[in-house]
Amino acid sequence: GENVEQHPSTLSVQEGDSAVIKCTYSDSASNYFPWYKQELGKGPQLIIDIRSNVGEKKDQRIAVTLNKTAKHFSLHITETQPEDSAVYFCAASPSSGSARQLTFGSGTQLTVLP
Amino acid sequence: EAGVTQFPSHSVIEKGQTVTLRCDPISGHDNLYWYRRVMGKEIKFLLHFVKESKQDESGMPNNRFLAERTGGTYSTLKVQPAELEDSGVYFCASRGYSGTRNTGELFFGEGSRLTVL
Numbered sequence: 001g002e003n004v005e006q007h008p009s010t011l012s013v014q015e016g017d018s019a020v021i022k023c024t025y026s027d028s029a030s031n032y033f034p035w036y037k038q039e040l041g042k043g044p045q046l047i048i049d050i051r052s053n054v055g056e057k058k059d060q061r062i063a064v065t066l067n068k069t070a071k072h073f074s075l076h077i078t079e080t081q082p083e084d085s086a087v088y089f090c091a092a093s094p095s096s097g098s099a100r101q102l103t104f105g106s107g108t109q110l111t112v113l114p
Numbered sequence: 115e116a117g118v119t120q121f122p123s124h125s126v127i128e129k130g131q132t133v134t135l136r137c138d139p140i141s142g143h144d145n146l147y148w149y150r151r152v153m154g155k156e157i158k159f160l161l162h163f164v165k166e167s168k169q170d171e172s173g174m175p176n177n178r179f180l181a182e183r184t185g186g187t188y189s190t191l192k193v194q195p196a197e198l199e200d201s202g203v204y205f206c207a208s209r210g211y212s213g214t215r216n217t218g219e220l221f222f223g224e225g226s227r228l229t230v231l
Contacts (some may be wrong), residue, residue: 043205043223045222089157102159103156104156106155106156107151
């Protein structure tokens with residue numbers, strides 16, 4: 001089955017700096033890669049996703065890149081703000097319609113220091 | 115519009131006791147999922163309901179776990195008897211259904227933290 005590795009497990013950055021979280025996956029059949037943000041006391045929330053026919057996707061200060069050959073994808077947050085502090089999870093799936101087949105990474109605790 | 119709600123937010127029980135977690139999905143969402151995150155590890159799939167039917171329960175750890183969704187509305191997840199390794203955060207998520215494909219965003223609840231002593 002699919003295995004998703006996520007690094008780092010914790011990340012601290014100064015406000016205004018960039019943060020990068022990296023994930024690798026094992027199943028070449030995976031073609032859907034969502035990222036979830038879990039704020040304290042809340043459930044994970046989808047913040048951005050990318051499909052395998054695209055190498056990069058951007059939404060304001062967040063962007064995701066995908067390298068299918070190397071089987072890795074990354075989340076980039078620019079101009080970080082304190083409200084970006086949260087746990088971020090990457091995930092991989094062979095289909096955007098299959099929540100059962102979503103395999104999650106172990107999470108990254110991001111702390112943005114003011 | 116109310117999101118996915120879960121109850122209780124935190125439950126502390128002793129080994130051997132029973133706990134029942136409840137999830138109310140977003141109104142109209144046919145698809146309901148249970149996941150679990152053991153401390154510091156990945157979020158893992160437990161099972162999937164489509165309306166009141168179990169579509170996939172391959173992620174359930176063992177027969178001490180029982181999930182129900184009577185009437186296709188809210189769902190319960192019962193752990194009986196609870197063991198130490200059952201401790202973790204149990205998330206419920208729901209998603210709408212369109213045509214012949216599951217489409218749309220997966221919405222998570224805040225989770226129910228279970229601590230087994």
